[in-house]
Amino acid sequence: xxxxxxxxxxxxxxxxxxxxxxxxxxxxxxxxxxxxxxxxxxxxxxxxxxxxxxxxxxxxxxxxxxxxxxxxxxxxxxxxxxxxxxxxxxxxxxxxxxxxxxxxxxxxxxxxxxxxxxxxxxxxxxxxxxxxxxxxxxxxxxxxxxxxxxxxxxxxxxxxxxxxxxxxxxxxxxxxxxxxxxxxxxxxxxxxxxxxxxxxxxxxxxxxxxxxxxxxxxxxxxxxxxxxxxxxxxxxxxxxxxxxxxxxxxxxxxxxxxxxxxxxxxxxxxxxxxxxxxxxxxxxxx
Numbered sequence: 001x002x003x004x005x006x007x008x009x010x011x012x013x014x015x016x017x018x019x020x021x022x023x024x025x026x027x028x029x030x031x032x033x034x035x036x037x038x039x040x041x042x043x044x045x046x047x048x049x050x051x052x053x054x055x056x057x058x059x060x061x062x063x064x065x066x067x068x069x070x071x072x073x074x075x076x077x078x079x080x081x082x083x084x085x086x087x088x089x090x091x092x093x094x095x096x097x098x099x100x101x102x103x104x105x106x107x108x109x110x111x112x113x114x115x116x117x118x119x120x121x122x123x124x125x126x127x128x129x130x131x132x133x134x135x136x137x138x139x140x141x142x143x144x145x146x147x148x149x150x151x152x153x154x155x156x157x158x159x160x161x162x163x164x165x166x167x168x169x170x171x172x173x174x175x176x177x178x179x180x181x182x183x184x185x186x187x188x189x190x191x192x193x194x195x196x197x198x199x200x201x202x203x204x205x206x207x208x209x210x211x212x213x214x215x216x217x218x219x220x221x222x223x224x225x226x227x228x229x230x231x232x233x234x235x236x237x238x239x240x241x242x243x244x245x246x247x248x249x250x251x252x253x254x255x256x257x258x259x260x261x262x263x264x265x266x267x268x269x270x271x272x273x274x275x276x277x278x279x280x281x282x283x284x285x286x
Contacts, residue, residue, distance in 0.1 A: 002031040002102060002180070003085035006093050007067075007075035012043035014094040014234045020051045020062075022096040028103050029059045031089075036079040038067035072176070073191035073205045080186045089180040090206075094234040096125075097178075097227075104227030105180050117181045117213050117221040119174035121228040122164060153223070161207045170220035176206030178229035185213055 006019060015035070023033055033055065037044045048064040055062040065082065067075050080088055087109055091097060101120050108118045153163035153171035161173055174180075189212055195205045214221050 001085040002087045002089050002105065003034060003083035003183075004031055004089045004091060004102075005034045005036065005076060005079045005083065006091055007036045007038075007072055007079060008044055008093040009038040009067075009070065010040055010044075011093045011234060012039070012041075012047045014092075014232070015044055016047045016050075018096050018232055018234075019091060019093050020047070022098075022101075023060075024051065024054060024058070025099050026097065026102045027099050028106070030106070031102055032061040032063065032084060034079050034083060035062065035064045036067050036075045037064065038070040038075060071193065071196040073193045073196055073209075077190045077193065080190075083183065086183050087180050088183055088186065090176060090178075091229065092177040092231065094232040095177045096230040096232065098230070101227035101229065104224045107226070108222055108224040109180075109182070112219075112222060114217075114219045115222050116185055116217045116219070117174060117179065117210060119171070119178040119180060119210075119221070119223055119229075121168060121223055122175050122178055123228050123230045124165065125230050125232045153221075155207065155211050161204070161211075166223065168223045168225040171223055172211055172214050172220065173207045174210040174221055175229075175231075177231045179206060179210055181213060189213055189216065 004023060006015070008015060020033075023031075035044070035048050037048075039045075045064060045066075048062060052062045052064070063082070065079070067078065069075065069078060076090060087105065089102075089105060097120070104120065105118060109115060151163050151166040152169065153161070153166045153173050155161045155172050163171070164175060189209070191205050191209045195203070195208060210221060
């Protein structure tokens with residue numbers, strides 16, 4: 001069984017219109033939904049209540065929890081403790097899972113028993129403000145295809161991460177809007193709550209966590225060829241721009257600190273990735 005975890009705060013409309021309807025429309029019912037809510041109002045709880053009876057009719061548990069701590073990293077850590085599934089699948093409240101998405105993840109973990117983490121292909125849904133950047137992405141995609149270049153999800157020595165829209169295949173990191181892990185991973189690895197230093201948004205806590213999982217394993221993370229996540233990128237309650245900018249600066253300063261890393265080969269010929277020092281992994285930031 002898969003435990004789907006949605007950590008949310010004050011985004012009841014995204015839950016009502018995007019994530020919960022997509023989960024209700026899955027081709028399988030062998031999963032549960034855990035809604036971990038840090039909202040300032042009761043609106044998200046009401047949405048959960050409205051959907052719970054519909055999920056129950058399909059044999060799916062929708063469990064609502066009021067978060068005792070606010071912050072995406074701490075909320076995810078707390079939610080994992082009540083998960084019943086062998087696979088824990090994190091999505092955002094504005095993530096739309098394709099109907100075959102859950103079955104695709106089940107198949108991926110079943111067919112590749114050595115795989116400890118996987119995520120569906122992410123399709124970013126553009127709005128008018130992002131139309132220009134989406135056009136550039138399409139243009140780059142055509143250029144890459146013409147040159148025979150294959151985009152991959154990797155973390156560079158600088159601490160930057162690339163390849164959000166990479167095609168199916170191996171990966172060094174997974175997106176928080178679509179990342180699944182075997183339950184036993186959380187016995188030794190948790191989301192780094194120190195990334196909430198500049199606010200609950202905790203910019204790129206998904207990259208930091210999933211890359212640590214990648215480094216702890218002898219095999220890469222995987223992006224299956226079937227299923228996808230349409231990420232709507234709802235900005236409401238994501239935090240102020242200044243907070244996000246500071247958080248990203250803080251993350252890259254830590255990830256780019258050479259004393260905290262050592263290199264090792266992985267993911268094929270000519271690719272060098274980074275490995276965290278024990279101090280960084282288990283005792284927080286220097």
